[in-house]
Amino acid sequence: xxxxxxxxxxxxxxxxxxxxxxxxxxxxxxxxxxxxxxxxxxxxxxxxxxxxxxxxxxxxxxxxxxxxxxxxxxxxxxxxxxxxxxxxxxxxxxxxxxxxxxxxxxxxxxxxxxxxxxxxxxxxxxxxxxxxxxxxxxxxxxxxxxxxxxxxxxxxxxxxxxxxxxxxxxxxxxxxxxxxxxxxxxxxxxxxxxxxxxxxxxxxxxxxxx
Amino acid sequence: xxxxxxxxxxxxxxxxxxxxxxxxxxxxxxxxxxxxxxxxxxxxxxxxxxxxxxxxxxxxxxxxxxxxxxxxxxxxxxxxxxxxxxxxxxxxxxxxxxxxxxxxxxxxxxxxxxxxxxxxxxxxxxxxxxxxxxxxxxxxxxxxxxxxxxxxxxxxxxxxxxxxxxxxxxxxxxxxxxxxxxxxxxxxxxxxxxxxxxxxxxxxxxxxxxxxxxxxxxxxxxxxxxxxxxxxxxxxxxxxxxxxxxxxxxxxxxxxxxxxxxxxxxxxxxxxxxxxxx
Numbered sequence: 022x023x024x025x026x027x028x029x030x031x032x033x034x035x036x037x038x039x040x041x042x043x044x045x046x047x048x049x050x051x052x053x054x055x056x057x058x059x060x061x062x063x064x065x066x067x068x069x070x071x072x073x074x075x076x077x078x079x080x081x082x083x084x085x086x087x088x089x090x091x092x093x094x095x096x097x098x099x100x101x102x103x104x105x106x107x108x109x110x111x112x113x114x115x116x117x118x119x120x121x122x123x124x125x126x127x128x129x130x131x132x133x134x135x136x137x138x139x140x141x142x143x144x145x146x147x148x149x150x151x152x153x154x155x156x157x158x159x160x161x162x163x164x165x166x167x168x169x170x171x172x173x174x175x176x177x178x179x180x181x182x183x184x185x186x187x188x189x190x191x192x193x194x195x196x197x198x199x200x201x202x203x204x205x206x207x208x209x210x211x212x213x214x215x216x217x218x219x220x221x222x223x224x225x226x227x228x229x230x231x
Numbered sequence: 232x233x234x235x236x237x238x239x240x241x242x243x244x245x246x247x248x249x250x251x252x253x254x255x256x257x258x259x260x261x262x263x264x265x266x267x268x269x270x271x272x273x274x275x276x277x278x279x280x281x282x283x284x285x286x287x288x289x290x291x292x293x294x295x296x297x298x299x300x301x302x303x304x305x306x307x308x309x310x311x312x313x314x315x316x317x318x319x320x321x322x323x324x325x326x327x328x329x330x331x332x333x334x335x336x337x338x339x340x341x342x343x344x345x346x347x348x349x350x351x352x353x354x355x356x357x358x359x360x361x362x363x364x365x366x367x368x369x370x371x372x373x374x375x376x377x378x379x380x381x382x383x384x385x386x387x388x389x390x391x392x393x394x395x396x397x398x399x400x401x402x403x404x405x406x407x408x409x410x411x412x413x414x415x416x417x418x419x420x421x422x423x424x425x426x427x428x429x430x431x432x433x434x435x436x437x438x439x440x441x442x443x444x445x446x447x448x449x450x451x452x453x454x455x456x457x458x459x460x461x462x463x464x465x466x467x468x469x470x471x472x473x474x475x476x477x478x479x480x481x482x483x484x485x486x487x488x489x490x491x492x493x494x495x496x497x498x499x500x501x502x503x504x505x506x507x508x509x
Contacts, residue, residue: 065332072359073360076380077379121365122363126416128424130420132424133419133420133424137448138445138448138449140448199437202436202439203436204487205456206302206437207437210302211252212483215252215256216479
């Protein structure tokens with residue numbers, strides 16, 4: 022490790038420990054680390070955005086691609102939101118961004134996210150494999166009953182009520198699945214932080230073990 | 232018994248943290264090598280890359296962010312090692328602001344040159360394209376309109392690798408790394424539906440339920456964070472950090488599961504106790 026790397030490892034390790042101090046209780050060391058993290062991320066994000074504007078817009082614009090002046094002006098108009106008198110003008114670039122975003126997205130939603138998935142599920146029912154067929158059937162029932170839970174134009178009584186209640190069970194199962202995945206994910210972050218502290222900070226920076 | 236359970240219900244949460252940290256540290260200091268069963272999505276992921284014909288073009292959409300780099304790094308590194316060991320062309324771009332820095336950090340671990348790959352001829356990296364799904368769509372439609380230069384400011388038309396590549400029609404496989412749970416929708420909508428491009432995903436554990444819904448219809452295979460990384464390392468005999476992380480996670484989950492069970496027992500016993508008193 023070079024002296025700079027050792028120094029950076031020490032800084033990172035101290036900041037990591039400051040963040041972990043929150044587990045004991047809220048304290049100023051944690052808050053300092055939190056502010057450093059937010060500040061660094063904001064600074065890096067701003068620089069990356071400027072770099073992106075320069076390479077994808079300013080440079081080609083200066084080389085003669087004059088049409089790129091339109092998105093540049095629209096981008097600058099977003100900042101008019103800071104003005105009391107001209108704030109209304111910032112709605113135009115927002116309108117373009119929202120319109121483009123929705124337009125790009127909508128085209129493939131039906132095929133990619135609804136029909137495609139439903140087709141694949143239904144197809145599994147007829148593949149001749151009992152396990153896959155039962156699994157696909159459960160997914161299909163879950164799909165239909167969950168959708169029925171979100172029908173709010175009719176009171177949940179009779180057939181619709183039963184379906185919605187079954188749908189609620191599927192929703193709860195889905196939530197628990199998501200929550201357990203979230204828990205494993207956060208545990209992964211803890212593990213990685215300790216791997217850094219033990220393998221990099223203590224072993225490499227402190228003890229010089231490569 | 233009820234007194235014990237009631238005490239348990241009010242136990243200081245810091246005990247849980249202490250137990251978890253101790254159990255997490257053990258496998259990091261001394262790896263346990265707990266058995267890992269390779270799942271079907273990971274087997275598919277490995278075989279799809281392994282079976283790519285010579286000269287295939289792989290697009291790698293990097294969407295990692297610094298805060299979640301630790302959970303995707305092992306899977307990405309294992310994947311990049313496998314890709315560079317194949318006779319394929321590699322084109323990377325980033326849909327997150329942190330992407331270029333993180334991608335370069337991972338490429339420095341993988342070292343494509345050690346696999347005989349040459350920058351510009353066998354692989355190329357582009358910077359961050361802002362706009363989320365719009366950027367993903369733009370890169371699929373026209374790479375030259377999305378980026379005029381690569382990461383090192385070389386004009387795209389001067390890069391030999393890019394001479395015959397310009398849109399999703401020239402691409403055989405797209406691998407997306409994403410940590411925003413719904414970002415997998417972008418590739419499905421902009422690459423899979425219009426171009427029928429084969430799609431593989433790498434994500435964190437918490438976003439796995441989102442991509443699992445697309446498997447195997449739209450997403451042909453996926454790696455769920457460090458769990459997927461461990462499985463990839465086993466399948467490809469690629470040494471990496473995934474195995475240690477998985478051991479630590481397995482042990483770290485024990486106190487959590489234990490406390491969830493005991494907490495529920497305590498809660499219900501207190502609740503039923505009160506009902507009986509009434």
